[in-house]
Amino acid sequence: xxxxxxxxxRTEAASDADTQGEKPSAEPQRGGKKKxxxxxxxxxxxxxxxxxxxxxxxxxxxxxxxxxxxxxxVALSKLGKEIYKKSRLxxxxxxxxxxxxxxxxxxxxxxxxxxxxxLSSDLRAQRKDAEAxxxxxxxxxxxxxxADEEVERRVDGILLGTGVADLVSDLSQLAELLEQHRxxxxxxxxxxxxxxxxRELAAALGSGAAERAVDPGGDAAMALxxxxxxxxxxxxxxxxxxxxxxxxxxxxxxxxxxxSSARARARRRAVKxxxxxxxxxxxxxxxxxxEPEST
Numbered sequence: 001x002x003x004x005x006x007x008x009x010r011t012e013a014a015s016d017a018d019t020q021g022e023k024p025s026a027e028p029q030r031g032g033k034k035k036x037x038x039x040x041x042x043x044x045x046x047x048x049x050x051x052x053x054x055x056x057x058x059x060x061x062x063x064x065x066x067x068x069x070x071x072x073x074v075a076l077s078k079l080g081k082e083i084y085k086k087s088r089l090x091x092x093x094x095x096x097x098x099x100x101x102x103x104x105x106x107x108x109x110x111x112x113x114x115x116x117x118x119l120s121s122d123l124r125a126q127r128k129d130a131e132a133x134x135x136x137x138x139x140x141x142x143x144x145x146x147a148d149e150e151v152e153r154r155v156d157g158i159l160l161g162t163g164v165a166d167l168v169s170d171l172s173q174l175a176e177l178l179e180q181h182r183x184x185x186x187x188x189x190x191x192x193x194x195x196x197x198x199r200e201l202a203a204a205l206g207s208g209a210a211e212r213a214v215d216p217g218g219d220a221a222m223a224l225x226x227x228x229x230x231x232x233x234x235x236x237x238x239x240x241x242x243x244x245x246x247x248x249x250x251x252x253x254x255x256x257x258x259x260s261s262a263r264a265r266a267r268r269r270a271v272k273x274x275x276x277x278x279x280x281x282x283x284x285x286x287x288x289x290x291e292p293e294s295t
Contacts, residue, residue: 039106039224047107047227054227057169059157060259062108062229068259069101069232072239075256079243087242093235100232107221107228114221115164123205130167130201133191134158137174137198140188145181164205165222171202 039047047054076083076094083089138155145151154177158170175198178185182195191197243257 039103039110043103043106044224047103047224047231050227050231054230055223056226056230057166058226058229060233062104062225065229065232065236066101066105066108069097069104069236071256072236073097073101075243076239079247079253079256083239083242083246086246089238089242093238097232097235097239100228100235104225104228104232107225111218111221111225114218126201126204127164127167130171130198130205133194133198133201134167134170134174136188136190137178137194140185140190141174141177141181144184144188151177151181168202168206171198171205175199175202 076097080091080094084091084094138158141151141155154173158173175195178190178198179195185194240257240259244254247253247257
């Protein structure tokens with residue numbers, strides 16, 4: 001998503017005292033009552049001031065994105081001086097990641113509260129079946145098609161633990177994948193006619209009854225969550241791009257600036273390359289591996 005020029009936000013300005021030293025914000029203390037994270041009026045307005053393009057559907061689990069943001073904060077606390085010196089990354093963006101992360105956490109909390117409001121008994125049963133099928137389908141695609149990078153890329157974009165609207169969309173995408181790869185999934189632990197069942201559940205949940213059963217403010221809450229997600233991801237992408245450039249010749253450090261899905265794909269490729277080829281003849285010594293190219 002294209003970055004916009006935007007003056008320092010109210011949330012970021014408020015957190016400057018905590019981020020001037022380029023250290024990640026302190027985590028909540030363990031034990032005791034957990035403070036509920038909610039959006040303030042100022043935070044809501046801050047998100048609404050962003051371009052409407054930030055309402056695009058998210059493509060990564062929020063919990064994973066928040067954890068990766070924490071990891072980038074730690075990386076910047078240790079490597080920020082060199083990164084700022086040798087890249088185009090501004091300290092305004094680098095030190096804003098903590099405030100943007102807190103904003104996403106609050107927006108996700110508000111969205112979770114809306115989407116978990118009670119559904120009718122029929123819809124609850126259908127949603128339970130749909131979520132089970134979604135989990136099983138993802139597991140099957142991950143296992144039986146682990147070598148297919150295009151399938152794995154598409155599965156990466158399907159999120160766990162999202163709301164009814166996301167669940168309907170995910171079932172439709174999974175139905176297409178399940179249908180395209182019926183033969184490869186013949187031994188998978190899935191219901192008969194799994195693609196058709198996924199479409200049936202998507203149609204039932206998307207009929208409008210499920211949407212009427214939740215708070216009318218659900219769409220607004222999800223839109224704010226999406227805005228907060230992409231606002232954080234924008235900063236994360238800039239930090240990662242800078243880190244990948246500065247440490248392009250240092251593979252171990254470079255890994256700090258890759259996404260979790262990119263690291264997973266790299267691991268899958270490494271495992272695939274390490275697997276010996278079986279031709280039926282006697283094994284021969286493996287050829288020496290070439291030196292890795294600089295990225």
